[in-house]
Amino acid sequence: MTNTGLRVASLENDSAQAAMIRAIVNGAGHECVTFTDGRRMLLTLRKVTFDLLLLDWDVPQVSGLEVLHWVRTHLDPRVPVMFVARRQAEADIVAALAAGADDYMVKPIRPVELSARIQALLRRVYPDTRQRYDDRLTWGRYAFDIVTHHATRDGAVVPLTPKEFELALLMFRHANRVVPREHMVTAVWGREFSPMSRTIDTHISRVRNKLGLWDENGVRVVPVYTYGYRLELLDDGSARDAAAQVAPAGAGRKKRHPKVPFPEQQIE
Numbered sequence: 001m002t003n004t005g006l007r008v009a010s011l012e013n014d015s016a017q018a019a020m021i022r023a024i025v026n027g028a029g030h031e032c033v034t035f036t037d038g039r040r041m042l043l044t045l046r047k048v049t050f051d052l053l054l055l056d057w058d059v060p061q062v063s064g065l066e067v068l069h070w071v072r073t074h075l076d077p078r079v080p081v082m083f084v085a086r087r088q089a090e091a092d093i094v095a096a097l098a099a100g101a102d103d104y105m106v107k108p109i110r111p112v113e114l115s116a117r118i119q120a121l122l123r124r125v126y127p128d129t130r131q132r133y134d135d136r137l138t139w140g141r142y143a144f145d146i147v148t149h150h151a152t153r154d155g156a157v158v159p160l161t162p163k164e165f166e167l168a169l170l171m172f173r174h175a176n177r178v179v180p181r182e183h184m185v186t187a188v189w190g191r192e193f194s195p196m197s198r199t200i201d202t203h204i205s206r207v208r209n210k211l212g213l214w215d216e217n218g219v220r221v222v223p224v225y226t227y228g229y230r231l232e233l234l235d236d237g238s239a240r241d242a243a244a245q246v247a248p249a250g251a252g253r254k255k256r257h258p259k260v261p262f263p264e265q266q267i268e
Helices: 015-027 038-045 064-074 090-098 111-125 129-133 162-173 181-189 198-211 239-246
Strands: 007-011 031-035 052-055 081-085 103-106 136-139 142-145 150-153 156-158 178-180 219-224 228-233
Touching: 007 015, 007 038, 015 031, 015 111, 031 038, 038 064, 052 064, 052 111, 064 081, 064 090, 081 090, 081 111, 090 103, 103 111, 136 162, 142 162, 150 162, 162 181, 162 198, 162 228, 178 181, 181 198, 181 228, 198 219
Parallel strands: 007 031, 007 052, 052 081, 081 103
Antiparallel strands: 136 142, 142 150, 150 156, 178 228, 219 228
16 A cells, blocks of 8 residues: 555456556555455455445446445445446436435546546545645644654653554544454454454553543544444544544435345345
8 A cells, every 4th residue: 555545445347447447546646455246345344444435336246336325324424435337327326326425437437537536535525635644643632653653642752552553543544433343453463363352452442541532632432342443533622623634524424225135144
């Protein structure tokens, strides 16, 4: 992954189209992970966090629209989704947008236009995109120096071990979004143990206590049972400015969508 990019997941079963999308995303400075069928994408989305989803409609196993329904029902509603599909009927485009898609591009793919749409969507949804991978990141009362691996609260250095620093930084970079346990293992420990290991909970507890991640400091760590953790930036006092940095447009959006027509246990 580039040191300035975001993580993009692409659902596309045509190898040539997938390669083109990947080249466009990489060329814009972002990482692109390609999925050739909807079921495989859903399996991964339960474990790994992405910053943008690009969906084709007509793909094997589970369609792009069904993936969108699942995403809007189960994941953070602020995760942006763009369709890149051949379907061009007005009814299909309206159906995708009504289901929660943020943009819709009709194929054939026009590289310059797709790149511009992706960048515009990311800027709108993640106004803090530029600072996500800068050397020094700041959220309200908290700051992280990527070079020295120093974390501070109100300007005072908080001693953290290397793993605690990486875990805290991961949580702040994904503030207000659930970070799956498996993604924590991959990003911080490199899959050295099971995602259900108590090591994660122990480190979360240490980070919370050392940094003072409590309501009075404008932040809160919320466990999501068996799935992961969410670091919430509270809308009060010193947290207000920080929340504005990471809360994408449409953060309050709540939609009701039909359930994907297959049992959830099939994608576990």
